Structure formats: structure tokens, C-alpha cells
Amino acid sequence: MNRIARLPVLAAATIMLVVSATGCKRLEARDQLNKGVEAYKEQRYDEAIDHFQRAVNLDPTYPMTRTYLATAYAQLVVPGMDTPDNEKHAQMAIDQFEKVLDSDPSDSTALKQIATMYYDLKKFDLAKQWQMKVLNADPKDADAAYTIGVIDWTQAYSNSVKALQSVGMQDDSQGNVKMPKKICQQIQGENTPLIDEGLHYLLLVVDPGNPDAYLGPFANSPKSTGKGLRPNDDSAMVYLNLMYRRKADLDCTDAAARKADLAQADAWREKALGTRRANEEKANSKVSGVVIQ
Numbered sequence: 622m623n624r625i626a627r628l629p630v631l632a633a634a635t636i637m638l639v640v641s642a643t644g645c646k647r648l649e650a651r652d653q654l655n656k657g658v659e660a661y662k663e664q665r666y667d668e669a670i671d672h673f674q675r676a677v678n679l680d681p682t683y684p685m686t687r688t689y690l691a692t693a694y695a696q697l698v699v700p701g702m703d704t705p706d707n708e709k710h711a712q713m714a715i716d717q718f719e720k721v722l723d724s725d726p727s728d729s730t731a732l733k734q735i736a737t738m739y740y741d742l743k744k745f746d747l748a749k750q751w752q753m754k755v756l757n758a759d760p761k762d763a764d765a766a767y768t769i770g771v772i773d774w775t776q777a778y779s780n781s782v783k784a785l786q787s788v789g790m791q792d793d794s795q796g797n798v799k800m801p802k803k804i805c806q807q808i809q810g811e812n813t814p815l816i817d818e819g820l821h822y823l824l825l826v827v828d829p830g831n832p833d834a835y836l837g838p839f840a841n842s843p844k845s846t847g848k849g850l851r852p853n854d855d856s857a858m859v860y861l862n863l864m865y866r867r868k869a870d871l872d873c874t875d876a877a878a879r880k881a882d883l884a885q886a887d888a889w890r891e892k893a894l895g896t897r898r899a900n901e902e903k904a905n906s907k908v909s910g911v912v913i914q
Contacts, residue, residue, distance in 0.1 A: 773819030
């Protein structure tokens with residue numbers, strides 16, 4: 622889950638005053654913008670917000686100022702914290718990013734940041750909707766496809782655990798063969814669309830050989846590129862393992878299908894381990910100056 626994070630929009634920002642800018646307000650706005658960037662770099666986010674807001678008020682026509690203001694608000698959001706202040710800061714960031722989108726509906730930074738804000742607030746349906754918008758703007762965005770898969774698994778897992786707890790059972794990640802028929806039917810109803818969608822997007826990331834991974838918003842994309850969007854993504858493989866274990870829950874009346882799902886889960890788990898080792902070796906070789914192809 623470490624990939625699901627805010628974009629470092631201002632981490633290395635260097636703002637140059639526009640020599641050709643005319644008018645005292647515009648020059649003052651650029652000055653406020655530069656002061657905001659300096660405060661942001663020093664993690665003085667409240668001060669940065671104040672400077673960026675002044676810059677917006679002085680020159681609302683300069684588009685990047687709203688992006689900086691929104692990103693500063695986003696830095697005040699604590700992922701997963703359910704408090705009025707946290708929600709307020711997230712909504713203020715979202716409001717500013719939406720104004721950026723009013724000028725440029727395909728602005729990838731704004732789309733991704735709004736999706737992240739909703740994810741941080743655990744508003745998963747909204748987070749998924751915005752990740753879909755990211756993919757509509759860029760069908761090759763592996764992070765968005767991965768995140769949709771993670772959200773689908775998170776919701777499916779929560780549904781399974783709650784349903785099993787209602788009859789005093791704990792999830793065994795092996796298809797829960799002892800669950801009552803009514804619980805299986807409940808899980809089937811709640812999780813089938815989530816599992817189908819999650820597998821679709823996770824397979825899109827790592828598995829070019831599965832034609833179902835090119836449906837939906839990718840219908841107009843090339844059907845085969847010779848590789849997935851990010852074929853060596855071991856985290857996506859981990860979630861494929863987990864998702865196939867959720868799929869095994871759906872096969873309460875089909876032992877053969879459940880066995881096949883668990884076999885798929887085990888295969889993706891082993892592939893994830895092997896890929897992670899290879900990725901680590903490649904990263905270490907780069908540090909030492911030797912590149913492994």
C-alpha cells in the first residue's frame with residue numbers, strides 16, 4: 622500500500638518570477654507564491670496555505686497557484702483519521718483541485734490527488750470513481766488500476782469478515798467451506814462484482830495474457846502490448862493472491878472451482894515472492910553500479 626500516496630507536487634518546486642508580468646497585483650501574487658513555496662519546503666504548511674491563498678486572491682488567472690494551494694491543504698490530511706478537522710482539510714484540498722479541473726479537466730495531478738483524498742478519508746466508492754477518471758484520462762496509469770484493485774479487495778474482505786462474524790466464524794482464507802449456505806449467498810451477492818472488477822484491474826497491471834483485463838474503459842486500447850502496465854509489480858501480485866482467496870468464498874457449492882481459485886492464489890503468492898526478490902536484487906545492483914537487465 623506504500624504506493625498509494627500523495628504526489629510530491631511541490632517537493633522540488635522552483636518558482637521563477639515572470640519578468641514579463643505586468644501590474645502590481647500580479648507581481649505581488651508571484652511574490653506570495655514564492656514565499657508559499659519556501660514555507661512548504663520547510664513543512665510550514667499553514668503558512669504556505671496563507672501565502673498561496675493570497676496569491677490566488679491577487680491573481681486567480683495563474684493556474685498553478687491553485688494546485689499549490691490544494692497540495693498544501695492535502696499535506697494537513699492524516700490518512701485514515703476520522704475527525705472533523707481532517708475531513709475539513711481534505712474537502713478544502715478537493716475543492717481547490719476541482720477548480721483546477723474546471724480549467725483543465727484532464728489535469729492528472731488534480732485527478733490523482735482527489736482520488737487520494739477520498740481514499741485517505743476511507744470513502745472508497747468515491748476514491749474508485751476518481752481513479753476511474755484517472756484511467757479515462759490515461760489508460761496506461763498503472764497506479765490507478767492497482768488502487769482500484771486494492772479498494773475492491775478491501776471492501777470484499779470487509780464484507781466477508783462481517784458476514785462470517787455474524788455466525789461466529791473467522792475467515793480462514795481457504796474458501797471458508799464450513800460457512801452456512803445463507804452466508805455464502807450473502808457473500809456472493811456482495812462480493813461478486815467487487816472480485817470481478819478487482820481481478821480485472823489487477824490483472825491489467827501485471828498480466829497481458831488475460832484478455833478480460835482489457836475490457837471496460839480499455840476497450841479502445843491495444844489488446845496486447847506484450848506486457849502488462851507494470852508487469853514486475855509484486856504488490857499487485859500479492860493482491861491477486863488475496864483476491865483469488867476471496868473468490869474462493871464464492872464457490873461454496875463447487876469444490877473444484879474453489880480448489881482452482883486457491884491454486885491461483887498460491888501461484889500468485891509464489892510469483893510475488895520471486896518477483897520481489899528479483900526487484901530487490903535489481904535495485905541493489907543499481908546502487909552498486911551494476912545494472913541487471
